Amino acid sequence: MEINFRKYQGAGNDFILLDDRGGTLVDKLDRPTIARLCDRHFGIGADGLMLLRQADAEYDFEMVYFNADGGRSTMCGNGGRCIVRFAADLGIDREVYKFLAVDGPHEATVTPAGEVSLEMNDVTEIRELDGDLVLDTGSPHYLKFVDDLDDVDVVTNGRTIRQSPLFREAGINVNFVRETPEGLELATYERGVENETLACGTGVTAAVVGHLHRRGGTTDGPFRIKVRAKGGNLSVTGERYGTQYRHLRLIGPAELVFEGTFTI
Template sequence: MSGKLLFSKYQGAGNDFILIDNRSAIFGPTDVDFIKKLCDRKFGIGADGLMLLQDIKNFDFEMLYFNADGREGTMCGNGGRCIVAFARDLGIINSETAFLAVDGDHDAKISANQVDLGMIDVQQVTTDGEAYVLNTGSPHYVSFVENLSELDVYTAGYRIRNNERYKEEGINVNFIEAEGNGYFVRTFERGVEDETLACGTGVTAAAMAVAVQQQWEGDIEIPIRVLGGQLYISFNKNGSHFTNVRLKGPADFVFRGEITR
């Protein structure tokens, strides 16, 4: 379908997204090349991913997420926080919501630009050498390192994401280092195939890896700094089970516009 496509741009701690109100089904999600072009920072709008907000029964809306490579992705935590802000700005919700994403239902609260997003429970954390591997809506590899600010995250992350174990399905690679009263995390994201300024499911996975490594139990909140800002992850840990998982941080409107299909 040709014509003008209306879109909005939002970012959450530097993770930026194209958002489209697709309640009238104006956008067909099957055009991988078109989505990839929209996300391209040279030839399109530029973004880490694209989301469609759609109507669905029993929920305020459905979130359909696509990676910058144009293919439908798994859950995106910062994207989830941004689409909540988008829904609020569209007048679909007020300060609370329940919506459906690819990994199931989510609840969220929003106040000003701060979004507190409920994430899925996690029941299993495995290891790969000294690294931790878990799925927080998307698959993640978490490695504790030193001198993270100086690490070549692209090269190190690319190597792990494309090794024999992970190449076919792909994995997001997170590097974490203790910092002050919290932690610093940098992430190589599959689908973007590069380092991003933030990754919501990634910092959630990193916080859980900290709790496992430190053998913490009970109600826990961990502040995590990313290149794009500050995020907070909380959960209840009982052995290897993580429940009441929350991802908190900013979600900001950037601009809106239209682009020719």
């Protein structure tokens, strides 16, 4: 069976996108096949694979996301932005896109500058653990704030935290964050990829929330913070009310890289 695909990237986070509105692909793509397609030496190469599927009438589509290891995963922020761009390229034309993901409904828009702005879930709980922070932005994240990202072995240190007894079974994404006068810099080790990725949308969102939490004080109200990942620049907007972070939006590029076919 020959299948058409398109590959997209958002700040260096890259994904294989498949149109499954006909409902014929999900049962044909088992875990080993997805892992092989995402392999950078023997496949197309990607941080994950997504299916755009038909959804209930109130939604424009459903996003089904698989990690590079072939397993189903929680929400992917950059993936969500890329699948909106994919939907637009397929001719699904909306001022506001409404789609369903594993963590619930999302809305997104394409900005006048051509970026994709994606609504993320509210954050209402932040845990402190040995001086670091743990929170969920659709996927679980561990935040370690550092003085210099160049001094961090992201893979070794990230894997040590991810494979620690507390997180080994469910997994967690590990983010190393540097605070700068201009905003934040971020490096991420992603579960499911089990390696460093050039960007992570839910990780960027988590880093911004963690940064504001660390600042404390009377900083309630709207915010916009820039984040520089290794693969590009993103920003997060939202509103803070005490320990509640609402109306979060992840904003950044989402671009077609190439398209082709593969056979299974």
